[in-house]
Amino acid sequence: MSVSKHRFSFEIVRTCPETGARAGILSTPHSVIETPVFMPVGTQATVKTMSQQELEDIDVRIILWNTYHLYLRPGAELVREAGGLHSFMGWNGSILTDSGGFQVFSLNDLRKITEDGVTFKSHIDGSFHLFTPERVMEIQHDLGADIIMTFDECIEYPSSHDYVNKSCLLTEKWAARCRETHEKLNDGSNVLFGICQGSVYPELREKFAVRLVEMDFWGYAIVGLSVGEPKNRMLEMIEVTNTVLPEEKPRYLMGVGFPDDLVESVSRGIDMFDCVMPTRNARNGTVFTRMGKVVLKNAHQAHEFTPIDPECGCSTCHNYSKAYIRHLFQTGEILAPRLATIHSIYFYINTMREMRRAIMEDRFPQWREEFFRLYRNEDETDEP
Amino acid sequence: MSVSKHRFSFEIVRTCPETGARAGILSTPHSVIETPVFMPVGTQATVKTMSQQELEDIDVRIILWNTYHLYLRPGAELVREAGGLHSFMGWNGSILTDSGGFQVFSLNDLRKITEDGVTFKSHIDGSFHLFTPERVMEIQHDLGADIIMTFDECIEYPSSHDYVNKSCLLTEKWAARCRETHEKLNDGSNVLFGICQGSVYPELREKFAVRLVEMDFWGYAIVGLSVGEPKNRMLEMIEVTNTVLPEEKPRYLMGVGFPDDLVESVSRGIDMFDCVMPTRNARNGTVFTRMGKVVLKNAHQAHEFTPIDPECGCSTCHNYSKAYIRHLFQTGEILAPRLATIHSIYFYINTMREMRRAIMEDRFPQWREEFFRLYRNEDETDEP
Numbered sequence: 124m125s126v127s128k129h130r131f132s133f134e135i136v137r138t139c140p141e142t143g144a145r146a147g148i149l150s151t152p153h154s155v156i157e158t159p160v161f162m163p164v165g166t167q168a169t170v171k172t173m174s175q176q177e178l179e180d181i182d183v184r185i186i187l188w189n190t191y192h193l194y195l196r197p198g199a200e201l202v203r204e205a206g207g208l209h210s211f212m213g214w215n216g217s218i219l220t221d222s223g224g225f226q227v228f229s230l231n232d233l234r235k236i237t238e239d240g241v242t243f244k245s246h247i248d249g250s251f252h253l254f255t256p257e258r259v260m261e262i263q264h265d266l267g268a269d270i271i272m273t274f275d276e277c278i279e280y281p282s283s284h285d286y287v288n289k290s291c292l293l294t295e296k297w298a299a300r301c302r303e304t305h306e307k308l309n310d311g312s313n314v315l316f317g318i319c320q321g322s323v324y325p326e327l328r329e330k331f332a333v334r335l336v337e338m339d340f341w342g343y344a345i346v347g348l349s350v351g352e353p354k355n356r357m358l359e360m361i362e363v364t365n366t367v368l369p370e371e372k373p374r375y376l377m378g379v380g381f382p383d384d385l386v387e388s389v390s391r392g393i394d395m396f397d398c399v400m401p402t403r404n405a406r407n408g409t410v411f412t413r414m415g416k417v418v419l420k421n422a423h424q425a426h427e428f429t430p431i432d433p434e435c436g437c438s439t440c441h442n443y444s445k446a447y448i449r450h451l452f453q454t455g456e457i458l459a460p461r462l463a464t465i466h467s468i469y470f471y472i473n474t475m476r477e478m479r480r481a482i483m484e485d486r487f488p489q490w491r492e493e494f495f496r497l498y499r500n501e502d503e504t505d506e507p
Numbered sequence: 508m509s510v511s512k513h514r515f516s517f518e519i520v521r522t523c524p525e526t527g528a529r530a531g532i533l534s535t536p537h538s539v540i541e542t543p544v545f546m547p548v549g550t551q552a553t554v555k556t557m558s559q560q561e562l563e564d565i566d567v568r569i570i571l572w573n574t575y576h577l578y579l580r581p582g583a584e585l586v587r588e589a590g591g592l593h594s595f596m597g598w599n600g601s602i603l604t605d606s607g608g609f610q611v612f613s614l615n616d617l618r619k620i621t622e623d624g625v626t627f628k629s630h631i632d633g634s635f636h637l638f639t640p641e642r643v644m645e646i647q648h649d650l651g652a653d654i655i656m657t658f659d660e661c662i663e664y665p666s667s668h669d670y671v672n673k674s675c676l677l678t679e680k681w682a683a684r685c686r687e688t689h690e691k692l693n694d695g696s697n698v699l700f701g702i703c704q705g706s707v708y709p710e711l712r713e714k715f716a717v718r719l720v721e722m723d724f725w726g727y728a729i730v731g732l733s734v735g736e737p738k739n740r741m742l743e744m745i746e747v748t749n750t751v752l753p754e755e756k757p758r759y760l761m762g763v764g765f766p767d768d769l770v771e772s773v774s775r776g777i778d779m780f781d782c783v784m785p786t787r788n789a790r791n792g793t794v795f796t797r798m799g800k801v802v803l804k805n806a807h808q809a810h811e812f813t814p815i816d817p818e819c820g821c822s823t824c825h826n827y828s829k830a831y832i833r834h835l836f837q838t839g840e841i842l843a844p845r846l847a848t849i850h851s852i853y854f855y856i857n858t859m860r861e862m863r864r865a866i867m868e869d870r871f872p873q874w875r876e877e878f879f880r881l882y883r884n885e886d887e888t889d890e891p
Contacts, residue, residue, distance in 0.1 A: 167834075167835075167838040167840055168831070168834060168835075168838075169835060169840045169842045171840065171841060171842075172841045172842065172845075173842070174822075174826075174842060174845065174846070175826065176822065176826065192838075196834065196837060196838055197809065197830075197834045197837070201809065201810070201830070201834075204810065204812075205812050205828070205830060205831075206812075210812075211812075211828075211830070211831055211834075212827075212831055213826045213827050213828075213831065425581065425585065426585070426588065428588075428589050428590075428594075428595075438558075438560065442558075442559065442560065442597045443596075443597050444589070444595075444597075446581075446585070446589060446595070447552070447589075447595055447596055447597065450551075450552060450580065450581045450595075451551075451552075451553060453580060453581070454551040454552075454576075454580055456551055456553045456555065457555060457556045457841055457844065457845070458553045458555075458556065458557070458558060460841065461556075461558065461841070461845075462558070
């Protein structure tokens with residue numbers, strides 16, 4: 124996973140004839156990534172609690188970093204001075220940065236949207252900042268990611284058809300400006316993904332995806348889902364958008380989700396995912412396994428001297444019991460979120476790896492059935 | 508470092524003729540420990556921020572756990588149910604537990620001392636508990652440590668000669684009761700160290716050390732130092748006590764200290780150390796190096812794209828820059844104290860290893876001179 128002379132490329136190597144699930148190879152100058160892939164989220168230049176070596180050990184080959192957070196701290200200039208994010212944080216794999224849009228909209232009550240861009244207030248010191256499509260391209264170039272994203276307006280759920288249509292028109296204009304700025308800045312060190320919005324309106328999803336495809340991005344992200352809409356609407360939006368997106372380009376479902384969401388979305392032809400779900404839940408003491416959710420803080424775990432999942436291959440399950448991890452959570456020790464996070468990331472990465480193997484071996488539908496049979500038979504419930 | 512059939516043994520393999528510094532081998536059923544040795548402190552069944560694998564990677568072979576904290580959470584019964592501390596926390600090396608005395612005295616304003624023992628209030632839930640010498644022996648047996656300590660009264664500094672004398676008489680009686688209880692409970696799974704108090708009064712240090720030696724403990728701890736007294740008094744007390752302690756038994760200076768304290772104390776024939784210093788300071792952003800102290804939070808570190816110590820062999824120095832670690836401290840990320848702690852523990856362990864090698868190669872005085880030359884030429888100062 125060291126730096127090499129790979130060029131950017133994406134290739135579908137097998138498609139499940141029954142479901143449309145795809146196995147592919149995504150190459151960047153920093154790593155060769157087997158898809159479908161789950162990208163852990165490293166908000167502030169660190170996947171919370173984990174070292175870069177631990178991520179490599181789990182075979183993580185690409186991470187998502189948040190442009191908004193890095194822009195505020197340590198700042199894009201400092202990262203550029205350090206030689207880019209890879210060098211700054213000692214990460215040899217690939218990096219994808221988001222556009223900052225999601226945080227600008229979700230963390231800022233005082234944001235102001237104009238055709239030019241968004242003025243927002245730093246959640247750290249209250250200072251005002253302006254993100255325009257051009258500025259966001261510059262920042263992502265300074266950060267030095269392999270894959271960067273266009274700047275979009277994030278739409279709340281629910282929003283009216285009229286509002287979503289207007290918002291998508293703005294996002295489309297911003298996408299064009301990003302495309303143009305990227306053309307100017309691009310030195311071959313990164314590729315740009317376009318962002319498909321449209322809330323839960325199939326015709327808007329389709330209309331704007333068609334226009335985005337005309338702009339010819341290197342890959343496409345489907346966003347604004349898993350924000351409160353019914354799960355079947357989410358899956359319907361994925362299906363609608365994927366009928367429009369070109370077969371040969373990577374498809375990235377941003378910010379999703381639960382393990383079963385990943386399986387359902389891969390079944391509908393998604394190649395890439397990111398989500399804070401596994402890491403955030405782990406830090407709060409809830410992890411996912413083949414058998415569903417395990418709540419590590421539950422009182423009965425005090426006497427469970429067995430691993431989270433005896434068949435799991437992660438270092439947490441190899442070395443530590445639920446009783447010990449519960450004790451660490453009870454006493455507020457840092458090792459608690461660490462051990463839980465290692466398991467969670469491993470579980471996500473391994474689930475993607477299992478899906479890919481099943482697609483390659485033409486047994487994805489059977490694998491999916493078995494996954495849901497085990498996963499939905501949850502043996503843990505939250506205690507009140 | 509896996510569990511083996513070693514018996515308990517201690518052997519001095521070389522002594523520096525000029526200083527009296529000793530290189531030895533301390534064996535327990537769980538590990539073979541080269542002395543002089545520094546034992547990291549794992550207050551609540553974890554060396555804060557570190558995994559047991561990381562400690563093994565740094566070649567830590569023995570850890571100190573706090574009886575007081577483990578007694579309160581998760582409780583000695585639960586640890587016994589788990590099969591002892593080694594099994595509970597997945598640690599294959601040796602374990603030393605303290606007697607709980609230090610925490611009982613330092614964390615409890617409402618403690619009540621009688622000849623029988625100490626009644627104290629839990630700092631967690633305010634419940635009342637009684638530690639007697641007998642109870643403390645039982646608890647340490649339940650915890651399953653390899654090396655356990657007698658229960659003593661911790662003396663504040665400064666204290667009057669009269670108070671210290673009376674306190675040492677009580678500690679002596681408690682030591683005898685611990686010795687007796689240990690005889691009854693002992694199944695060969697652990698050995699008992701006696702504790703030498705005496706504040707800064709040489710004649711009390713000597714008198715009570717002589718009596719403790721008559722009780723014939725497996726090893727001896729010198730305690731109640733590095734609590735505010737001038738450094739030369741501390742070294743004088745070590746010297747006085749060591750004239751009395753038997754040559755062939757391990758000598759353990761509890762709760763000390765700074766890197767230069769370790770070197771001075773090894774020079775005076777100390778074999779074992781523990782201290783929260785390296786881990787606690789690291790979590791606050793200060794680490795030690797061959798060149799002295801480095802304050803990682805200092806503003807100028809923002810642009811220092813070099814390791815804490817380019818010649819250090821730890822994984823933090825191999826992979827991360829001061830600028831990155833400072834960013835992690837600034838943003839409150841868990842990886843910050845992790846990376847600092849790894850460096851600090853490695854530095855302490857490696858300094859002990861270097862001292863041992865120098866003793867073995869009959870060049871300890873020269874090593875010590877070079878150590879102080881580099882170490883006292885500090886290139887960092889705390890910013891106001």
